[in-house]
Amino acid sequence: xxxxxxxxxxxxxxxxxxxxxxxxxxxxxxxxxxxxxxxxxxxxxxxxxxxxxxxxxxxxxxxxxxxxxxxxxxxxxxxxxxxxxxxxxxxxxxxxxxxxxxxxxxxxxxxxxxxxxxxxxxxxxxxxxxxxxxxxxxxxxxxxxxxxxxxxxxxxxxxxxxxxxxxxxxxxxxxxxxxxxxxxxxxxxxxxxxxxxxxxxxxxxxxxxxxxxxxx
Amino acid sequence: xxxxxxxxxxxxxxxxxxxxxxxxxxxxxxxxxxxxxxxxxxxxxxxxxxxxxxxxxxxxxxxxxxxxxxxxxxxxxxxxxxxxxxxxxxxxxxxxxxxxxxxxxxxxxxxxxxxxxxxxxxxxxxxxxxxxxxxxxxxxxxxxxxxxxxxxxxxxxxxxxxxxxxxxxxxxxxxxxxxxxxxxxxxxxxxxxxxxxxxxxxxxxxxxxxxxxxxx
DNA sequence: CCAAGGGTCGTGACAGTGTCAACCGTGCCC
DNA sequence: GGGCACGGTTGACACTGTCACGACCCTTGG
Numbered sequence: 352x353x354x355x356x357x358x359x360x361x362x363x364x365x366x367x368x369x370x371x372x373x374x375x376x377x378x379x380x381x382x383x384x385x386x387x388x389x390x391x392x393x394x395x396x397x398x399x400x401x402x403x404x405x406x407x408x409x410x411x412x413x414x415x416x417x418x419x420x421x422x423x424x425x426x427x428x429x430x431x432x433x434x435x436x437x438x439x440x441x442x443x444x445x446x447x448x449x450x451x452x453x454x455x456x457x458x459x460x461x462x463x464x465x466x467x468x469x470x471x472x473x474x475x476x477x478x479x480x481x482x483x484x485x486x487x488x489x490x491x492x493x494x495x496x497x498x499x500x501x502x503x504x505x506x507x508x509x510x511x512x513x514x515x516x517x518x519x520x521x522x523x524x525x526x527x528x529x530x531x532x533x534x535x536x537x538x539x540x541x542x543x544x545x546x547x548x549x550x551x552x553x554x555x556x557x558x559x560x561x562x563x564x565x566x567x
Numbered sequence: 568x569x570x571x572x573x574x575x576x577x578x579x580x581x582x583x584x585x586x587x588x589x590x591x592x593x594x595x596x597x598x599x600x601x602x603x604x605x606x607x608x609x610x611x612x613x614x615x616x617x618x619x620x621x622x623x624x625x626x627x628x629x630x631x632x633x634x635x636x637x638x639x640x641x642x643x644x645x646x647x648x649x650x651x652x653x654x655x656x657x658x659x660x661x662x663x664x665x666x667x668x669x670x671x672x673x674x675x676x677x678x679x680x681x682x683x684x685x686x687x688x689x690x691x692x693x694x695x696x697x698x699x700x701x702x703x704x705x706x707x708x709x710x711x712x713x714x715x716x717x718x719x720x721x722x723x724x725x726x727x728x729x730x731x732x733x734x735x736x737x738x739x740x741x742x743x744x745x746x747x748x749x750x751x752x753x754x755x756x757x758x759x760x761x762x763x764x765x766x767x768x769x770x771x772x773x774x775x776x777x778x779x780x781x782x783x
Numbered sequence: 784c785c786a787a788g789g790g791t792c793g794t795g796a797c798a799g800t801g802t803c804a805a806c807c808g809t810g811c812c813c
Numbered sequence: 814g815g816g817c818a819c820g821g822t823t824g825a826c827a828c829t830g831t832c833a834c835g836a837c838c839c840t841t842g843g
Contacts, residue, residue, distance in 0.1 A: 416801080
């Protein structure tokens with residue numbers, strides 16, 4: 352008897368998340384396809400459903416609405432981002448390099464997949480309270496926290512400024528990515544995002560690490 | 568006769584900016600009202616038109632479409648932002664304070680009017696090539712450039728790094744504002760945006776200004 | 784003084800969107 | 814077999830942005 356593919360009966364009922372895993376996966380992949388083909392504004396549940404070979408109301412049934420589906424899509428993006436940052440952080444020889452590498456990887460991830468990145472942070476079209484989404488976010492930012500800790504171990508970050516340095520680093524690369532999307536930088540800066548991200552993150556990390564003792 | 572006859576579409580399109588200034592002004596003000604009442608997702612041309620006391624298609628006629636109207640609204644926002652930054656920059660005693668003050672004012676403007684700020688940078692729903700919009704952007708960022716120039720005159724910014732420092736400063740405050748909106752900072756940092764912005768911008772400006780000579 | 788015309792805006796219609804109630808088919812268990 | 818819960822479709826609804834058409838007003842020419 353082919354009972355092997357039976358789904359967990361009670362859990363599926365308890366959680367709001369229903370639907371077959373295959374259909375949900377197909378829809379999530381279709382989101383990326385439609386996003387790449389039609390752009391951010393051209394994204395619609397109906398196109399996604401058609402791309403996935405399902406009926407037009409399938410996203411609503413399987414996820415519970417547009418926001419819920421995009422939230423799941425965004426959570427997957429945060430997990431992918433976390434893997435990239437983790438890889439960058441581990442390869443860095445010291446704290447300064449780690450901070451710059453994580454920041455650079457952040458920007459390059461955003462530039463490489465701008466649509467996904469923008470969906471990830473468009474919290475007005477998402478469900479920011481979703482526990483899965485929140486967990487993915489927290490997991491994604493662990494590499495940055497590790498890089499900060501390395502700076503603390505190396506002595507160029509004081510315990511009292513951990514929060515500020517972390518937030519400043521995150522803001523820096525997040526803002527750089529956002530400005531890159533917004534095209535406000537077109538013609539204003541060098542067009543190579545890789546070199547640009549490296550310069551900016553090294554400027555920041557280097558300035559923080561090599562401060563003169565009397566910073567007011 | 569089903570054949571539409573000699574209507575000249577080019578003549579009607581000759582002047583993009585048509586309509587009375589009053590109606591356009593009323594619509595732009597209505598954008599702010601609807602935005603405040605319904606949020607970013609609740610914004611629609613029909614609600615704006617109703618709020619302004621006009622017909623549902625008035626925005627399309629008077630501006631040429633949703634994107635054009637929002638672009639004009641965004642341009643007004645950039646002009647207001649420029650005034651705030653200019654004021655902050657002029658009151659600062661030296662370059663470091665100017666850079667921090669401009670950055671702090673940037674964040675506070677964004678926090679004070681989050682919806683307008685988000686519309687200003689949502690370039691996928693705007694017309695980023697609009698000359699009026701571009702001029703307003705450029706004008707809005709003059710104070711930041713002046714602050715950087717003060718730092719250069721004071722000797723803590725080299726000529727070769729003007730571009731990088733400018734972009735880093737802008738990215739920092741822009742990212743901080745964006746992260747604030749995205750609610751990813753909720754519970755993570757101090758809830759007072761004024762104090763937070765001051766700390767972050769002073770950390771950045773102070774680190775850049777008081778670097779040890781051997782950076783890297 | 785009146786008719787014509789161009790600009791300003793309302794009206795109606797259309798395709799497309801997200802969401803929901805109602806509806807089937809299919810496998811499961813008593 | 815007879816429910817029956819699940820996975821998904823169908824159909825409908827309100828709402829959106831956009832466009833063609835028509836009504837009104839102010840100017841202007843004869």
